[in-house]
Amino acid sequence: MESDDGEVVSNKQVIFKDYVPGILQESDMYITNSTIKLKVPSDTKAVLVKNLYLSCDPYMRIRMRSLQGSYFAPFNPGSPITGRGVAKVVDSSHPDFKKGDLVYGMTGWEEYSLIAATESLFKIHDKDVPLSYYLGILGMPGLTAYAGFYEICSPKKGEYVFVSAASGAVGQLVGQFAKLLGCYVVGSAGSKDKVDLLKNKFGFDDAFNYKEEPDLNAALRRYFPEGIDIYFENVGGKMLDAVLLNMRVHGRISVCGMISQYNLEQPEGVHNLMLLVMKRIRMEGFMVADYTHLYSKYLEMVLPLIKEEKIVYVEDTAQGIESGPSALIGLFAGRNIGKQVVAVASE
Numbered sequence: 163m164e165s166d167d168g169e170v171v172s173n174k175q176v177i178f179k180d181y182v183p184g185i186l187q188e189s190d191m192y193i194t195n196s197t198i199k200l201k202v203p204s205d206t207k208a209v210l211v212k213n214l215y216l217s218c219d220p221y222m223r224i225r226m227r228s229l230q231g232s233y234f235a236p237f238n239p240g241s242p243i244t245g246r247g248v249a250k251v252v253d254s255s256h257p258d259f260k261k262g263d264l265v266y267g268m269t270g271w272e273e274y275s276l277i278a279a280t281e282s283l284f285k286i287h288d289k290d291v292p293l294s295y296y297l298g299i300l301g302m303p304g305l306t307a308y309a310g311f312y313e314i315c316s317p318k319k320g321e322y323v324f325v326s327a328a329s330g331a332v333g334q335l336v337g338q339f340a341k342l343l344g345c346y347v348v349g350s351a352g353s354k355d356k357v358d359l360l361k362n363k364f365g366f367d368d369a370f371n372y373k374e375e376p377d378l379n380a381a382l383r384r385y386f387p388e389g390i391d392i393y394f395e396n397v398g399g400k401m402l403d404a405v406l407l408n409m410r411v412h413g414r415i416s417v418c419g420m421i422s423q424y425n426l427e428q429p430e431g432v433h434n435l436m437l438l439v440m441k442r443i444r445m446e447g448f449m450v451a452d453y454t455h456l457y458s459k460y461l462e463m464v465l466p467l468i469k470e471e472k473i474v475y476v477e478d479t480a481q482g483i484e485s486g487p488s489a490l491i492g493l494f495a496g497r498n499i500g501k502q503v504v505a506v507a508s509e
Contacts, residue, residue: 174272175270177192177193178226181228209277212252212273216486217301233449242271266284267282311340323391329364337360340392351371359500393409393413395416397420417447478501
């Protein structure tokens with residue numbers, strides 16, 4: 163169907179139903195079909211994009227709860243979910259973007275998005291790497307790993323590093339950065355396949371399946387008989403409690419996330435915090451948004467490593483926007499192996 167101001171096409175969307183306490187279900191989202199004109203309205207300074215890849219990230223669960231003081235704005239019930247994506251510009255009234263540009267940034271979980279907040283969009287210049295990498299190693303997870311490890315932890319060659327959720331979007335990179343620096347690195351994950359991936363593909367010195375360890379404290383003592391210098395925290399709860407028992411004096415803990423807690427109405431308590439004092443441990447939480455000024459420096463470091471195959475990145479790709487809710491839910495059950503993305507369309 164044609165109109166004077168652009169072709170009208172079908173636009174499949176993932177809609178968020180309502181705020182969800184407890185365990186998130188696929189039924190808390192639904193697919194709907196709407197329509198959209200492939201033309202930016204004349205009175206709007208915006209960019210219209212065709213979404214190619216969408217990112218599944220743990221923080222999105224936080225936006226599905228109406229939490230006082232949350233550091234993320236909640237989703238709007240009845241509206242499409244929003245998140246990071248890679249897209250192709252279909253039409254633009256913004257001087258910085260033109261038709262055909264490839265971009266990454268905040269977009270809607272839909273086939274086409276009209277984006278007015280263009281400050282969240284960045285052009286993709288290096289196309290010698292997979293486009294989906296801009297949602298992972300070349301995007302928010304990559305910068306998160308870089309800032310959390312180098313800036314927060316101040317690592318030194320030979321130190322003992324532990325990474326939880328180590329096969330995920332961020333953890334796999336932290337482990338490889340640590341190995342490139344000459345550290346001893348152990349990771350935890352939730353399946354045999356993931357443990358094998360950590361040891362055989364990402365080059366971790368060792369790894370274990372935390373689901374098979376009845377005593378996490380004993381497991382960490384086994385893998386770190388001399389203690390842990392650096393812990394990259396992605397899990398929280400019982401894992402953090404056990405790590406505190408095994409940290410070395412003047413150890414550093416970079417708190418990236420606590421995925422084990424996001425579905426809990428009552429978060430688990432942490433009982434060993436006094437060890438922060440006794441062992442003079444520095445534990446610091448951080449938001450990647452505070453480190454965007456380092457992005458160009460990070461790209462200068464990581465792009466050559468990718469192209470020289472000195473670092474690898476594993477993705478778990480779900481096909482079609484209809485698979486989005488299942489893929490997002492799967493993060494919290496550990497179904498994904500590597501960075502979870504949803505492939506919506508080809509260029």
